[in-house]
Amino acid sequence: MKVLLFMCGEGLGHTSRCLALGQEFLTARHEVYFGAYGYSKKLVEKTGYQAYEIPPEIRLVGESGIFDVKKSIKETLKSISLSEFRKLLRLIEELKPDIVLSDGYYTGILAAQIKKIPVYFIGHQFNMVEFFQNQDFLVTVAGKLVQSFYNYIFKSVDGIIVPDFPPPYSVNRKNFNFSKSINNTIFFSGPLIRCKYREVESKAFQHPNVLSTIGAFGYRATIFWSVLEAAKLDHTIHYTFISGPEIDPKQFSKIPENVEFTCFTENPFPYYKGSDLVITAGGHGTILESLSFGLPVLSFPDEKHIEQENNSTVLEEEGYGKRMSYLAEPETILACIKKILEEDEYYKKTRGLKELAEELDGPATVRRFLEGKVKRKI
Numbered sequence: 467m468k469v470l471l472f473m474c475g476e477g478l479g480h481t482s483r484c485l486a487l488g489q490e491f492l493t494a495r496h497e498v499y500f501g502a503y504g505y506s507k508k509l510v511e512k513t514g515y516q517a518y519e520i521p522p523e524i525r526l527v528g529e530s531g532i533f534d535v536k537k538s539i540k541e542t543l544k545s546i547s548l549s550e551f552r553k554l555l556r557l558i559e560e561l562k563p564d565i566v567l568s569d570g571y572y573t574g575i576l577a578a579q580i581k582k583i584p585v586y587f588i589g590h591q592f593n594m595v596e597f598f599q600n601q602d603f604l605v606t607v608a609g610k611l612v613q614s615f616y617n618y619i620f621k622s623v624d625g626i627i628v629p630d631f632p633p634p635y636s637v638n639r640k641n642f643n644f645s646k647s648i649n650n651t652i653f654f655s656g657p658l659i660r661c662k663y664r665e666v667e668s669k670a671f672q673h674p675n676v677l678s679t680i681g682a683f684g685y686r687a688t689i690f691w692s693v694l695e696a697a698k699l700d701h702t703i704h705y706t707f708i709s710g711p712e713i714d715p716k717q718f719s720k721i722p723e724n725v726e727f728t729c730f731t732e733n734p735f736p737y738y739k740g741s742d743l744v745i746t747a748g749g750h751g752t753i754l755e756s757l758s759f760g761l762p763v764l765s766f767p768d769e770k771h772i773e774q775e776n777n778s779t780v781l782e783e784e785g786y787g788k789r790m791s792y793l794a795e796p797e798t799i800l801a802c803i804k805k806i807l808e809e810d811e812y813y814k815k816t817r818g819l820k821e822l823a824e825e826l827d828g829p830a831t832v833r834r835f836l837e838g839k840v841k842r843k844i
Contacts, residue, residue: 468564468565470561471499471500471568472567473500473501474523475523481510490830500515509732520574554573555581559581564584565586565836568586570591590638591638591641592620626653627832629658630656631654631657638777639780640776657754657826657828662827663739663760671704673742674704675706677745678707686792689792693705697724698796704724706728707725741761745766750773757816760813767789769792787816
């Protein structure tokens with residue numbers, strides 16, 4: 467079976483999931499092709515695979531911790547190009563895949579449908595209309611058009627793969643807005659994680675160790691510096707900061723002894739396994755990776771990014787961690803860290819999710835599911 471994986475380049479969670487699937491299909495001796503752009507393409511290549519350049523699609527823009535819908539629409543419209551779409555069609559013609567998997571990349575779905583290739587959508591956000599609520603008239607109108615487009619996509623694909631725990635454990639459950647007509651096309655695979663917990667060699671840290679994956683750049687810089695200040699307040703708690711892709715850890719001076727900076731890594735899983743708590747934004751990918759490794763999460767969702775805010779709210783409601791604000795003071799952040807480290811109830815719940823993730827084995831489940839679909843078509 468020849469599999470073509472398209473991925474959205476906004477947020478590396480899409481890329482990590484596609485790498486997990488690619489590894490699984492390759493291990494089962496299928497042919498796999500990756501289509502990516504931007505840093506997603508670089509990450510695929512750094513992991514050791516070839517990636518084909520595809521046109522950028524959705525652009526997410528924000529400032530000072532706030533997601534900006536209007537600017538994101540403008541930047542997305544700028545990236546639309548008929549000539550680039552033709553390149554995508556030619557790529558499919560050249561590779562001749564038996565099946566296309568598109569993780570949050572809608573242009574790839576349209577191209578596969580034109581070429582009459584079976585196509586499956588991989589995604590965790592199905593309530594896009596919330597992004598456009600309480601906006602001005604033009605943004606509201608744009609939201610209705612976008613919602614109509616998404617509804618068409620969800621109804622027209624051969625199936626929808628949700629890379630999350632099945633209900634009632636789904637982290638993204640507040641982001642569901644399915645019509646009954648597509649319920650029978652939805653398949654919960656379980657988390658799509660590149661590394662199995664039992665196969666990962668843990669990093670050796672002093673404990674307790676808090677892992678922060680929030681980079682010191684862009685509109686999340688405020689959170690980064692607040693967490694660093696929180697680390698200075700109690701030297702009995704150790705911290706590991708994974709820098710963003712373009713950040714050099716050497717630029718930081720006066721680092722307290724209980725803080726370690728490391729360069730951006732393509733393989734965060736040894737860091738997860740060696741830590742006791744993860745601090746991250748509200749992205750679905752990192753949250754699912756953390757929970758699949760049995761770790762509670764302090765989540766700082768981008769303000770007005772409804773999908774991230776919903777993910778963080780579920781974390782709080784289910785006792786898997788806490789939803790935080792980018793305005794939180796260092797003292798508040800430290801208090802929340804201590805509360806989670808000291809209360810075993812959080813760990814009982816996240817350990818249960820780790821065991822569930824191992825049982826589900828998302829990548830293998832998706833492979834078997836799609837092998838069956840392709841065989842029936844043949």
